[in-house]
Amino acid sequence: MNFLNEITSRFPDAVSFAPGRPYEGLFDxxxxxxxxxxxxxxxxxxxxxxxxxxxxxxxxxxxxxxxxxxxxxxxxxxxxxxxxxxxxxxxxxxxxxxxxxxxxxxxxxxxxxxxxxxxxxxxxxxxxxxxxxxxxxxxxxxxxxxxxxxxxxxxxxxxxxxxxxxxxxxxxxxxxxxxxxxxxxxxxxxxxxxxxxxxxxxxxxxxxxxxxxxxxxxxxxxxxxxxxxxxxxxxxxxxxxxxxxxxxxxxxxxxxxxxxxxxxxxxxxxxxxxxxxxxxxxxxxxxxxxxxxxxSDVNSAAAEHYGEALRVTLEQLERHFPEDLRRTAGISWNEPRGGFFLSVEVPFVADNAALLRSAQGHGVIWTPMSYFHPDGGGERAMRLSFSYLSHKEIEEGIARLADFVREETARPAGPPSVPGGTA
The missing domain is CATH 3.40.640.10 (Type I PLP-dependent aspartate aminotransferase-like (Major domain))
Known part of the structure; x- marks a missing residue:
C-alpha cells in the first residue's frame, strides 16, 4: 500500500476513506x-x-x-x-x-x-x-x-x-x-x-x-x-x-x-x-x-459509533447519488450491517491514475478494489472506509467524491492503466 501512503502524505488536506483504522476519538x-x-x-x-x-x-x-x-x-x-x-x-x-x-x-x-x-x-x-x-x-x-x-x-x-x-x-x-x-x-x-x-x-x-x-x-x-x-x-x-x-x-x-x-x-x-x-x-x-x-460489552459505544458512521456514509451516498443518476450512470454500492468498509461500483476504471486525479482535483482519497482481487477484477470499484472519520468529514468527503465521480463519468473513455499500478 505504498502508493496509498504516498497519496495521503502528498495531499494532507484530502478527506481519506482509505485507512481501516479505529476512530481516535474513542481512545483515552x-x-x-x-x-x-x-x-x-x-x-x-x-x-x-x-x-x-x-x-x-x-x-x-x-x-x-x-x-x-x-x-x-x-x-x-x-x-x-x-x-x-x-x-x-x-x-x-x-x-x-x-x-x-x-x-x-x-x-x-x-x-x-x-x-x-x-x-x-x-x-x-x-x-x-x-x-x-x-x-x-x-x-x-x-x-x-x-x-x-x-x-x-x-x-x-x-x-x-x-x-x-x-x-x-x-x-x-x-x-x-x-x-x-x-x-x-x-x-x-x-x-x-x-x-x-x-x-x-x-x-x-x-x-x-x-x-x-x-x-x-x-x-x-x-x-x-x-x-x-x-x-x-x-x-x-x-x-x-x-x-x-x-x-x-x-x-x-x-x-x-x-x-x-x-x-x-x-x-x-x-x-x-x-x-x-x-x-x-x-x-x-x-x-x-x-x-x-x-x-463486546465494553465496545458497545464503539459499535454504536461505527454503526452511525456507516449510516451517515450510506445516507450521504443516497443524497449525492440520486436514483436516476445511479440508474443511468451505473453507480451502485452495497449496504453492510457493520464493520469498517463498503464497496462502490462506478462506470469508469478506478485505478491509481483515477485515485491521483481524485486526490489532486477533489481532495478525496479511496482505495481501488482491484488491490483486493488476486486474480484480477474490481477495476471499476472503490473501497470506502468510514471508521476513521467524523460525521462531518464523511459528509464533506462524500460530497467531494460525488463531484469526482460525476467529472470522471463525463471524461472521454481512454485506455485503462494497469490495475494496482505502483502499489
Missing part, C-alpha cells in the same frame, strides 16, 4: 496505564512475588504468550468458543498469526490456499512471501457460497493438487463488508469435513459492529476444522499489536508424536519474533480483566 491515553496496572495487580493477587512480576514485565517471556488463560476465558464468555489455553498462541498482531499458520500448514508444492475474492491483502501477501499457490473463490452479494468453495476444492483435487485451507473473513469482511449467513457457516463446515479442509477464520470487526452477530465459525466447529485468528487492534487498540491464533488441531510433529497445531506455531514463532512483547500483552490483559472478558 490514561487508560493504557490503568490497563497495565490492573494486570500487575492481578498477578500479585494471584500470588506472584514482586520479583516474578518484574521478570514477567522486563524479560523475554514464553513464546506462546503470558495471557492465554485470559484470552481463553474471554473467548468462552464472549464468543461461546471453549478451548484450552494451551491451544492459543499470542502473536504480534493478526498478521503474524496468518504467517505462522500458513508456514505450519503448507508443506509442499501441491498444497493450495483458497481465499475469498476480494480478499484482505495481508493473507495473500503472507502467502506470496511463502511462495504458496493461491486459488480464489469469488464472493457473491451474500458473501461466499459454500457450493463455490466445493467446486474450487474439487477442481484443485482433479488437477492433482491438495487444497489445504480456505481463508475468509465471515463477518463484515475487508474489503467488501459482506457477512455470511448462519446456514452458509454450517454448510462451509460440512464442505471442510467432506474434503479434509481447514478453514482459517479471521474476524476482527465483530465486537465493534452494532446489533446481534452471527456465531463465529469456531463456535460452531465440532470437528476441529477451524483455525481462528483473533485481533485486539479494533477492540482494544492497534498499537499494542496483539493478536492470537486458536489452533486446537492435533498434528504429527517432526518426531512422529502427536501435538497441538498451536505448539507447531509456537516453534515457528520462536524463530521469527521469539515472543510477543509482555508490556503489550499486559495492556490487553488489563482491558480483558476490566471487561470480565466481555469485550
Amino acid at each position: 491515553t490514561e487508560e493504557i496505564f490503568g490497563h497495565v496496572r490492573r494486570y500487575l495487580d492481578q498477578l500479585t493477587a494471584d500470588g506472584a512475588s514482586a520479583d516474578t512480576v518484574r521478570t514477567a514485565m522486563y524479560q523475554y517471556g514464553p513464546t506462546a504468550g503470558i495471557i492465554r488463560e485470559l484470552i481463553a476465558e474471554s473467548l468462552r464468555v464472549d464468543e461461546g468458543v471453549d478451548v484450552p489455553p494451551e491451544s492459543i498462541v499470542v502473536t504480534v498482531g493478526a498478521q503474524e498469526g496468518m504467517l505462522l499458520t500458513l508456514r505450519a500448514l503448507f508443506a509442499g508444492p501441491r498444497d493450495v490456499l483458497l481465499v475469498a475474492s476480494p480478499c484482505y491483502v495481508g493473507i495473500t501477501g503472507a502467502a506470496r512471501l511463502l511462495d504458496l499457490r493461491i486459488r480464489t473463490v469469488e464472493e457473491r452479494d451474500a458473501g461466499i457460497d459454500p457450493t463455490d468453495l466445493e467446486a474450487a476444492v474439487r477442481a484443485e483435487k482433479a488437477a492433482g493438487r491438495r487444497p489445504r485451507a480456505f481463508y475468509l473473513v465471515p463477518d463484515h469482511a475487508n474489503p467488501s463488508g459482506s457477512t455470511i449467513s448462519r446456514q452458509a457457516r454450517a454448510d462451509l463446515l460440512e464442505v471442510a469435513a467432506r474434503h479434509d479442509l481447514l478453514i482459517i477464520e479471521d474476524s476482527p470487526y465483530r465486537v465493534v459492529s452494532p446489533g446481534t452477530q452471527q456465531p463465529t465459525l469456531k463456535s460452531l466447529d465440532r470437528g476441529r476444522r477451524v483455525v481462528h485468528i483473533g485481533s485486539y487492534s479494533k477492540s482494544v487498540f492497534p498499537s499494542a499489536r496483539i493478536g492470537f491464533v486458536v489452533a486446537d488441531q492435533q498434528v504429527l510433529d517432526a518426531s512422529g508424536a502427536h501435538s497441538l497445531l498451536a505448539d507447531e506455531l509456537a516453534k515457528i514463532k520462536s524463530m521469527v519474533t521469539v515472543n510477543t512483547p509482555a508490556l503489550s500483552q499486559a495492556a490487553v490483559a488489563g482491558a480483558l480483566l476490566a471487561a470480565d472478558g466481555r469485550l
Whole structure:
C-alpha cells in the first residue's frame, strides 16, 4: 500500500476513506496505564512475588504468550468458543498469526490456499512471501457460497493438487463488508469435513459492529476444522499489536508424536519474533480483566459509533447519488450491517491514475478494489472506509467524491492503466 501512503502524505488536506483504522476519538491515553496496572495487580493477587512480576514485565517471556488463560476465558464468555489455553498462541498482531499458520500448514508444492475474492491483502501477501499457490473463490452479494468453495476444492483435487485451507473473513469482511449467513457457516463446515479442509477464520470487526452477530465459525466447529485468528487492534487498540491464533488441531510433529497445531506455531514463532512483547500483552490483559472478558460489552459505544458512521456514509451516498443518476450512470454500492468498509461500483476504471486525479482535483482519497482481487477484477470499484472519520468529514468527503465521480463519468473513455499500478 505504498502508493496509498504516498497519496495521503502528498495531499494532507484530502478527506481519506482509505485507512481501516479505529476512530481516535474513542481512545483515552490514561487508560493504557490503568490497563497495565490492573494486570500487575492481578498477578500479585494471584500470588506472584514482586520479583516474578518484574521478570514477567522486563524479560523475554514464553513464546506462546503470558495471557492465554485470559484470552481463553474471554473467548468462552464472549464468543461461546471453549478451548484450552494451551491451544492459543499470542502473536504480534493478526498478521503474524496468518504467517505462522500458513508456514505450519503448507508443506509442499501441491498444497493450495483458497481465499475469498476480494480478499484482505495481508493473507495473500503472507502467502506470496511463502511462495504458496493461491486459488480464489469469488464472493457473491451474500458473501461466499459454500457450493463455490466445493467446486474450487474439487477442481484443485482433479488437477492433482491438495487444497489445504480456505481463508475468509465471515463477518463484515475487508474489503467488501459482506457477512455470511448462519446456514452458509454450517454448510462451509460440512464442505471442510467432506474434503479434509481447514478453514482459517479471521474476524476482527465483530465486537465493534452494532446489533446481534452471527456465531463465529469456531463456535460452531465440532470437528476441529477451524483455525481462528483473533485481533485486539479494533477492540482494544492497534498499537499494542496483539493478536492470537486458536489452533486446537492435533498434528504429527517432526518426531512422529502427536501435538497441538498451536505448539507447531509456537516453534515457528520462536524463530521469527521469539515472543510477543509482555508490556503489550499486559495492556490487553488489563482491558480483558476490566471487561470480565466481555469485550463486546465494553465496545458497545464503539459499535454504536461505527454503526452511525456507516449510516451517515450510506445516507450521504443516497443524497449525492440520486436514483436516476445511479440508474443511468451505473453507480451502485452495497449496504453492510457493520464493520469498517463498503464497496462502490462506478462506470469508469478506478485505478491509481483515477485515485491521483481524485486526490489532486477533489481532495478525496479511496482505495481501488482491484488491490483486493488476486486474480484480477474490481477495476471499476472503490473501497470506502468510514471508521476513521467524523460525521462531518464523511459528509464533506462524500460530497467531494460525488463531484469526482460525476467529472470522471463525463471524461472521454481512454485506455485503462494497469490495475494496482505502483502499489
